[in-house]
Amino acid sequence: MTLLSWIALLSLLSWAWLLLGQGLFWRTDVRLPLRPPPSRWPSVAVVVPARDEAAVLPDSLPSLLAQAYPGQARVFLVDDGSTDGTAGTARALAAEAGEPGEAGKAGKAGKAGKAGRAALPLTVSSPGEPPPGWTGKLWALRHGIEQAYAADAEYLLLTDADIAHRPESLRELVAAAEAGGYDLVSQMARLRTATGWERLVVPAFVYFFAQLYPFRWVNRAGGRTAAAAGGCVLLRADAARRARIPEAVRGALIDDVSVAREVKRTGGRIWLGLAERVDSVRPYPRLAELWAMVARSAYAQLRHSPLLLAAAVGGLALVYLVPPLALTAGLLGGAPGVAVAGTLAWAVMAGTYLPVLRYYGQPPWAAALLPFTAGLYLLMTVDSAVRHHRGKGAAWKGRTYA
Known part of the structure; x- marks a missing residue:
C-alpha cells in the first residue's frame, strides 16, 4: 500500500470510531426532558x-x-x-x-x-x-x-x-x-x-x-x-x-x-x-464576525499549547480534509482503493452531519460542504494562536486577555 492509501484508510477508520465510539455525538435527540411541576417552585x-x-x-x-x-x-x-x-x-x-x-x-x-x-x-x-x-x-x-x-x-x-x-x-x-x-x-x-x-x-x-x-x-x-x-x-x-x-x-x-x-x-x-x-x-452577517467568534477562544481551548495546536490541525486535516482529497487523488491517479476509502469516509462524515443540519432547517446537500467548513475552522484555530502570540488573543469588545 502507498502512503496515500494508508492515510485514506486511517481517515476512514477515524470516522468509524467517531460514528460508533464518540458518544453518538452526532445525534440531536438530547433535549430537555419535560417533567411534572415540583410540589414547590423554588426562587x-x-x-x-x-x-x-x-x-x-x-x-x-x-x-x-x-x-x-x-x-x-x-x-x-x-x-x-x-x-x-x-x-x-x-x-x-x-x-x-x-x-x-x-x-x-x-x-x-x-x-x-x-x-x-x-x-x-x-x-x-x-x-x-x-x-x-x-x-x-x-x-x-x-x-x-x-x-x-x-x-x-x-x-x-x-x-x-x-x-x-x-x-x-x-x-x-x-x-x-x-x-x-x-x-x-x-x-x-x-x-x-x-x-x-x-x-x-x-x-x-x-x-x-x-x-x-x-x-x-x-x-x-x-x-x-x-x-x-x-x-x-x-x-x-x-x-x-x-x-x-x-x-x-x-x-x-x-x-x-x-x-x-x-x-x-x-x-x-x-x-x-x-x-x-x-x-x-x-x-x-459576515464571515469576519464568525471568524472572530471562533478565533477568540480556539487557542485557549488548546491550553495555548503549540503541541496541542499541531495535533488539532493534523487531526482536522486527517478527519475532514483527507476524504475529498483521497477521492480526487484516487480517481485522477488510478487508485480505486484510495478513492473508495475517501468516498466512504466522506459519506460517513456527511451522514453524521445531517441531523445537525436538520435541527437547523438546512438542506441535506449542505452536508457535502463540511470539509470546506472544517478547513475554515482549521484556519480560524491557527489564526487564534497567531493572535495570542502577537498579544491580541481573546480580544472582545475592547478588552484583550493574556
Whole structure:
C-alpha cells in the first residue's frame, strides 16, 4: 500500500470510531426532558452580564421579563462597563414591559402583560472594571450572583444578553432540575442562521462542540466529561457555593465549560442538551464576525499549547480534509482503493452531519460542504494562536486577555 492509501484508510477508520465510539455525538435527540411541576417552585435569580449590548437587548431582555414562572423570580442585569447605553436601554425595556422597577420597588406588583402576567422585576447595576485576574464577564457574574444570594435565590439562571427565552423556558428548566436532581442544567441555544455564512458556519460550530463534548458523556453520572453552554445555564445556588462559582474560574476564557467542570468535580450532577425554546438573537452577517467568534477562544481551548495546536490541525486535516482529497487523488491517479476509502469516509462524515443540519432547517446537500467548513475552522484555530502570540488573543469588545 502507498502512503496515500494508508492515510485514506486511517481517515476512514477515524470516522468509524467517531460514528460508533464518540458518544453518538452526532445525534440531536438530547433535549430537555419535560417533567411534572415540583410540589414547590423554588426562587430563581436570572443573572445577565452585558457589555455594549444595547442593540440586541430589545430582542432578548423582554423575553426574560415575560417568563411564565409560577414561583418567585427576578432579573439582575449587570452592566459590564458599557459605552452604548446598555443600562438605559434595559431600564427602558423594563418600563415598557410594565415590571416593578429596581430593588426598592420589588415588592410592588407590576402591570399585567398581554398574557395577564406581571413582568419579572429587573435590577440594573454595574460592578466597575474587573480587577487583575478576572475576565469582565465573570466579574459581572460575580456581582450579579452576590445580589442573587442577597435575594435568597435557590437557583441561578446564567444567561447571555443575546439569548431570547420562550415564556415557558425557565419553568421547564427548573422542573427538569428538580425532577432529575441536577445541580446544573444547560441548553445550547439555537444560534441564528439567517445569512449565507451563518448557514455554513453555525451548524458546524454545534457539530464540533458536540464532538468535543458528547452530550451523553456529559450527562453520565460519574463520567469525566463536563461541559455547558454559556447562553443558558441553570445552576443551584448551593452547588455554586460549593464549587466556588465564579471565583474558582475567574480567569477562564471558556467559562461555561470551566463552570461545568467545577460543579462536576465537587460532586454535582450536570445535564447538557440542545435547546428548543432558547435562541440566540446575535447576528453574524459576515464571515469576519464568525471568524472572530471562533478565533477568540480556539487557542485557549488548546491550553495555548503549540503541541496541542499541531495535533488539532493534523487531526482536522486527517478527519475532514483527507476524504475529498483521497477521492480526487484516487480517481485522477488510478487508485480505486484510495478513492473508495475517501468516498466512504466522506459519506460517513456527511451522514453524521445531517441531523445537525436538520435541527437547523438546512438542506441535506449542505452536508457535502463540511470539509470546506472544517478547513475554515482549521484556519480560524491557527489564526487564534497567531493572535495570542502577537498579544491580541481573546480580544472582545475592547478588552484583550493574556
